[in-house]
Amino acid sequence: MAERTAIIGSRVGLHARPAAIFAEAAGEAPVEVTIALEGESAEDALDASSILSLMGLGAEYGTTVVLRAEGEGAEAVLHQLAVILETDHDTE
Amino acid sequence: MSTEQHTFHGVGVSAGRVIAPVLRMPQPLQAPADGAPIEAGRSVESEAQRLADAAAQVAAGLKARAAAATGDAQAVLKATALMASDKTLQKSAAKLISGGTCAESAIWEAADAVATQLGALGGYMAERAADVLDVRSRIVAALRGVQAPGIPDSDEPFVLAAVDLAPADTATLDPAKVLALVTSDGGPQSHTAIIARSLGLPAVVAAAQSTALADGQLVYVDGVAGTVTTNPGTEQRQLAAAYARREELPEFDGGGRLADGHLVPLLANVGGGADAQAAAAAGAQGVGLLRTEFCFLGRDAEPSHDEQVAAYGAVFAAFAGKKVVVRTLDAGADKPLPFLTDASEPNPALGVRGYRTDKASPGVLERQLAAIAQAAAEHQAQVWTMAPMISTPAEAADFAAMAARAGLATAGAMIEVPSAAVLAGGILARCDFVSLGTNDLTQYTMAADRQLGALAALNDPWQPAVLHLVKASTAGAAAAGGKPVGVCGEAAADPALAVVLVGLGVDTLSMNKRALAAVSAVLRTIDLPTAQRLATLALDAESAAEARSLVRAQLPQLDRFGL
Structure with a gap:
């Protein structure tokens, strides 16, 4: 199981636009990725490709989240997704 | 055909x-019954597949529209498309289907749970709950093979x-x-x-x-x-x-006047700070109506003092040195506030609303006036305050005294109730100005509910009876020593009716900022004697339709601008 933390970089939090960009990328990844707030157990982790789960997570700017995935290329996928989370998409 | x-x-x-060509607004979607079972002849698997197909169809449609859109609209459509095909939503609906629930009821219930969860988060997320419910309606419409609710999607204008x-x-x-x-x-x-x-x-x-x-x-x-x-x-x-081919309206330059130089300040109706900034940018010479209830709508409790000071201050900041007329809370009828209005009234339009709520729920108005006074002290705008739904000179006097106690120098009354128009002289002997709310004044004069289509012809501010009450108001103001009379209803935004109102002796007009350019352009083509002559034509007409057509026939500039 590959695991990686990321700090939400969008000042509006993991809301509509940032969540859509992230969910789309997670959905295109070759492995299944989960997301959880730091400190929550892996069993409570949510499907990272679900925009509704992401929005319900309530992750604000500066919140630390944990990404998890299993299988070939998991590390690289998590790295790529963490970069998306840490970018402030609203300044683009 | x-x-x-x-x-x-x-x-x-x-x-x-x-x-x-016409496109009809589809019928509102009927909600499926709670937990309705899968139709006979269909299996759990085929039902799950039916839902997956419908969701995919909706997602594809939204994606295609996102590709054709730009900017914010594109971002919203993209996010909505992702919601339609959302795995978590599909999984919880599939779970219900495997328990024997049909696809329509399953997606309805599953989306409801998500929307409730988002709603509980409040703020921005609560607004997104509406997107989830929109997606749900689209999926159910696709399952039933009917048109999705809402404004029809079309590539061609309609x-x-x-x-x-x-x-x-x-x-x-x-x-x-x-x-x-x-x-x-x-x-x-x-x-x-x-x-x-x-x-x-x-x-x-x-x-x-x-x-x-x-x-x-x-x-x-x-x-x-x-x-x-x-x-x-x-x-x-x-x-x-x-x-x-109509001529484009010249931009409003911030100076409302007639052709002979007679000044008619043109102000804006606003609901908050952002609105006020946009109005100032459109040239508005001040605010003729700040609808303070917009800061309160959707609230279960009265906003705090600081919250109110900040909301009003944001409007004052956009109009430094200019007039801002603040209307105190106009709760009731079509704008209920749970902490002020009694939802069980049989006839809310004639109930405890506007200024009248001060008797039923004392304190709210006093605290609002204190917040207005503090915001006024923190900014440079000339702040005037007025109460809605004033019916008698005594009410106007009570309100003016209350405003004075709060430290507000200029207090006025709205004229929406016919009795206030008839007794405008007495009202203005006890306060500083009046503002005519023509929407309610029309509804009460004609005894015709604003929202009833069947009474639309009665509910027309061109009704000569309404114009006579405008005239009674300006006559009362003249008798009280020439105190100011404004109009802040929809009537002021109709360029032809604006001419009549000025001819009847109204001093200022306040409207949606988008109407400023049109009203200004038409006012500049006539002088005061012409406006007075047209006002007489309208007063003497036998019907609203006759008043309108007689006046319009004398204003050829309306056609030039396509108004």
Whole structure:
């Protein structure tokens, strides 16, 4: 199981636009990725490709989240997704 | 479809003449029954597949529209498309289906749970709950094989035909696609009329026969005459072409006046700080109506002092050195506030609303005045305060005393109740100014509910009786030593009616900022004696329709600008 933390970089939090960009990328990844707030157990982790789960997570700017995935290329996928989370998409 | 030309009448509420095919607003979607079982002959697997197909179809449709859109609209459509195919939503619906629930009820219940969860998060997320419910309706419509609810999607411009529009429809109404509005219900003060005027779309409301219009049928809509014509001919094509060639209105330069230099300050009606900034940018010479209840709507409890100070201050900041007329809370009737209004009143329009709530719930108004006074002290705007729904000189006196105790120097009354117009002299002997709210004044003068399409012809501010009450108000002001009279209802935004109001002796006009350019352009083509002559024509007319057509015939500039 590959695991990686990321700090939400969008000042509006993991809301509509940032969540859509992230969910789309997670959905295109070759492995299944989960997301959880730091400190929550892996069993409570949510499907990272679900925009509704992401929005319900309530992750604000500066919140630390944990990404998890299993299988070939998991590390690289998590790295790529963490970069998306840490970018402030609203300044683009 | 017959090829015979047929013209039917409604009430024109927003000027303009266009020809385009009709698209009807679909019927609202009926909710599926709670936990309805899978139809006989279908399996859990086939039902799950049916839902997956419908969701994929909706997602694909939204994605295609996202690809054609730009900017914010594109971002919203993209996010909505992702919601339609969301795995978590699909999984919880699939779980319900495997328990024997049909696809429609399963997705309805699953989306409901998500929307409730988002709603509980509050703020921005609570607004997204509406997107989830929209997606849900689209999926259920796809499952049933009916058209998705809401404004129809179309690549070609069209005339939108509906029963009436709701405020929520404004958000999805694209003025590049929707060229005109025709409704079978609604009146001149209905949401459809307000939406049309704010978007500058020609509109005819209360056209009962419009229910017979079919999708794709070509019609001519005349927002001036209030008519809809099927199978338009040469005459209608020429009128529509003339409208299309209309001269563009010059931008409002911030100085409302008549051709002879008589000053008529043109102010804006606003609901908050962002609105005020936009109004200032459009040249508004001040605010003639700050609707403070907009800071309160949707609240279960009274906003705090600091919250109110910040909300009012944001408006004052946009108009430093200029007049801002603050209307105290106008709760009740169509704008209920849970902490002030009694929802069980049999007739809310005639109930405890506006200033009257101070008797039933004392304290709220006093605290609001304190917040207004503090915000006024922190900014440079000239702050005037007025109370809605004043019926007697004694109420005006009580309000003025209360405002004075709060440290507010200029206090006035709204004239919306006919008794206040009749006794305007007595009211103005006890306060500093009045402002005519023509929407309610019309409804109460004609005893015609603003939202009832069947009474649309009565509910028209051109009604000579309403104009006589405007005249009574200005006469009262003159008797009280020339105190100011403003108009802040929809009537001020109608350029022809604005001329009549000035002719009746109204000093200032306050309107939606989008109407400023049109009203200013028309006022500049006439002098005060002409306005007074046209006002007399309207007062002496036998009907609203006659008043309107007599006055319009004397204002050739209206056609030049397509107004």
